Amino acid sequence: MKExxxxxxxxxxxxxxxxxxGFVARYYEMGDWQFTALIPLFFGVILFFCTPGIRKENAAIGHVAALLTSLLVITAIVMLSKGIFGDAGWGRKQWVFLVVILGGIWSLRSQINYFRAQRRRKAAQAKS
Structure with a gap:
């Protein structure tokens, strides 16, 4: 996947x-609803709705998606470091944070490469 x-x-x-x-596992594990587990889900829904705009090369939507992804990655890094250094445990929550971080870095790398290619394309069109 290069696009x-x-x-x-x-x-x-x-x-x-x-x-x-995370939401369902918390319920089966502890028996209560923890709505903060839905934060990645909400970000995912917003990013999913940004996909058609990115496909149509809408720069504003692409930048919003990059900003949301960056915010999510930074938040996950902070929360992962708190979890590891706070209770020194590695559980379900830390794995979710790690998946969010690695996926976010992958997504940001793709978006940055896309923005660079778009600028090169525009510069080449301006020269000709």
Missing amino acids: AYQVNKVYSLILILAGAF
Whole structure:
């Protein structure tokens, strides 16, 4: 997958599944609803709706998707570091944070490459 919209779509689906998994797993494990587990799901839904705009090369939507992905990755890094250094445990929550971080880096890399290619294309059109 080289296209940014494809990577964004896969990452958004991963976020939706990770959020749903975290929400349901918490209920079966502890017996209560923890709505903060739905944060990745909400980000995933928003990013999923950004996919058609990225595919149509809408720069504003592409930048919004990159900003949301960056925000999510930074938040996941902070939360992962708190979890590891706070209770020194590695559980379900840390795995979800790790998936969010790695997927986000993959998505951001794709978006940055896409933005660079778009600028090169525009510069080549301006020269000719």
